[in-house]
Amino acid sequence: MVGCMTPSKPAHIAMFSIASAGHVNPSIEVIRELVARGHRVSYAVPAPYADQVAETGATPVIWNSTLPTEDDPDAWGSELIDQIEPFLNDAVQALPQLAAAFDGDEPDLVLHDITVYPAIVLARRWGVPAISLSPNLVAWNGYEEEVAAPMTAALRASGRGRAYYARFEAWLRENGIEEDPDRFVGRPPRSIVLIPRALQPHADRVDPDVYTFVGACQGDRSATQGTWRRPEAARGRKLLLVSLGSTFTKQPAFYRACIKAFGDLPDWYVVLQIGKFTDEAELGEVPANVEVHRWVPQLDILRQADAFITHAGAGGSQEGLATATPMVAVPQAVDQFGNADMLASLGVARHLPMERADASALRAAVLGLLADPGTAVRAEAARAATAAEGGTRQAADLVEEALSQAGLRVRP
Numbered sequence: 505m506v507g508c509m510t511p512s513k514p515a516h517i518a519m520f521s522i523a524s525a526g527h528v529n530p531s532i533e534v535i536r537e538l539v540a541r542g543h544r545v546s547y548a549v550p551a552p553y554a555d556q557v558a559e560t561g562a563t564p565v566i567w568n569s570t571l572p573t574e575d576d577p578d579a580w581g582s583e584l585i586d587q588i589e590p591f592l593n594d595a596v597q598a599l600p601q602l603a604a605a606f607d608g609d610e611p612d613l614v615l616h617d618i619t620v621y622p623a624i625v626l627a628r629r630w631g632v633p634a635i636s637l638s639p640n641l642v643a644w645n646g647y648e649e650e651v652a653a654p655m656t657a658a659l660r661a662s663g664r665g666r667a668y669y670a671r672f673e674a675w676l677r678e679n680g681i682e683e684d685p686d687r688f689v690g691r692p693p694r695s696i697v698l699i700p701r702a703l704q705p706h707a708d709r710v711d712p713d714v715y716t717f718v719g720a721c722q723g724d725r726s727a728t729q730g731t732w733r734r735p736e737a738a739r740g741r742k743l744l745l746v747s748l749g750s751t752f753t754k755q756p757a758f759y760r761a762c763i764k765a766f767g768d769l770p771d772w773y774v775v776l777q778i779g780k781f782t783d784e785a786e787l788g789e790v791p792a793n794v795e796v797h798r799w800v801p802q803l804d805i806l807r808q809a810d811a812f813i814t815h816a817g818a819g820g821s822q823e824g825l826a827t828a829t830p831m832v833a834v835p836q837a838v839d840q841f842g843n844a845d846m847l848a849s850l851g852v853a854r855h856l857p858m859e860r861a862d863a864s865a866l867r868a869a870v871l872g873l874l875a876d877p878g879t880a881v882r883a884e885a886a887r888a889a890t891a892a893e894g895g896t897r898q899a900a901d902l903v904e905e906a907l908s909q910a911g912l913r914v915r916p
Contacts, residue, residue: 515912516544517903518611519562519637520602520623522594523550523569525750526819527617528557530639530698533723534615536560537900542915546611548602548623567601570594575780577751584655585664587838592672595621599679602626612912615903621689625679633910635903636692640699640818640839643690644709652686694906696899699822700890703846716902719893720826722803729801734808737792738773742810744870745829746776747802749817752836753779756786762813764863765870767791775805803827811870816843816853825852828887830879832869834861851882 519535521527528549538545539561547562552573554564571594572579580587599622606626614634616623627634643652659665672685681688694714701707701717734743746762748755759778766772767790774794778784790796802820806812806827814820816833821843824831831853833844847853854869873879894901904914 513913514542514544515612515907515914516546516609517613517615517907518546518548518565518606518623519615520548520620521553521617522571522619523552524574524619526817527619527639528553529819530721531615531617531637532556532560533721533896534637534696534698534899534903535562536723537896538562538903541900541904546606546609548605548620565602565605567598567605570597574751584659585662585668589668591619591621592668592675595625596675598622599625603629613903613907613910618689618692624688624692625676625681628681629679633906634693635906636695637899638695638697638699638715641704641842642695642697642710642715644704644706645711646706646709647690648686652690656686696902698899699818700825700886700893702825702850702886702889703818703821703843705842705846716898717893718898718902719890719895720822721896721899722823722826723896729804732775732801732805732808734773735795741771741773741793742874743805743808744772744774744811744813745800745802745805745809746774746813747800747820748777748779748815748834748836749820750779750799752815753777754781756782758834758858758861759787761861761863761866763787763790763794765867767794769793769867775800775809777802811874813866813870816840816847816855818843821847822890825883825886825890828880828883830873830883832856832866832873834858850886852879852886 517538535545535547545562546565547557548565548567549557550569551566554566557564571590602622603626610630612632614623614627614632615637618636618638624634669685676683676688697715697717698721700719744766759776762776766774776794776796777800778796778798780798784796803823806823806829809829812824812829812831814824814831814833816835817840831847833847833853833855835841835844844855848855854873856865856869908914
């Protein structure tokens, strides 16, 4: 704790996240950098991601989560209440676990993913600074009136919605927090935003005293993800990567459309990632210029790719920007639709709705994008702007700045 630290004692940083690639991966390089700078970092995460955390040099603190897993994306349901209620249920049961895990070894500063509500509660209980590490867009001035209120109006009027808010408020009051649940979740006192500013809607209306955009935090992932080497069959051809991420991948018809679109183009080579939910037999005959994988080292391939068909998740979108790769965005859920529109507005992508993503449309979108000479210019400009935001080192500098402001030793 701040009051009992000696000058020679390094600060203890605790990070909290859920078991999701889209929430762990954006911040993992920040944690690696903090460890490399000599900080002691504990990382609270469910068991499936413990090894990835340990590889950074941080100490995994394993906790049990009740959230639906990546193996069962349908468990999230289709309504707003289905998608927010699990986080509250998880928070209520996780808080005692996490409090016990850090009992006697409380951190001096808390870093947390936006989904881990107990981390915010514990930071206030311990009286230490808390910084949100946001893997996606953040609220701007006017967000509540323009987006949140219309979105939650029906929810707040429903029986299940009223019960959700009553339970959330009661849980906060039990922990000494007099705050509206939506504001508690969506308005952190300090946030490091792990996406490029270019992906943020109304970026000019985001409070710079609270939110700092650092862009993509990327590093050498070869130790954990491996690498991809262009095979002899791909030499002299344009390279296309197709990936819908890790969750919404049960899309055999879409993958067949991609194969049909590019399988007969002699000057193209395709790397197709199908995830864990599609049977490769459902793809039919796969031509020689298409290689199929359940998982690929995406960033490594994008550094070599000429085009990227993506679901426009936050991770894929910023990796496409960071590598100046033109994209065709075929969003599947939640924030991906907004990301697709933002990418298109930058002139580095085409937004192709899933219901229109047949072979003809996919081929036209990719070839049309690359035929425009301005695409490469705009993609390079977006890459340079993203790089200028500082990435991993800037994020770690901001964490150390918060340590210094709290009167803690910055460098061990």
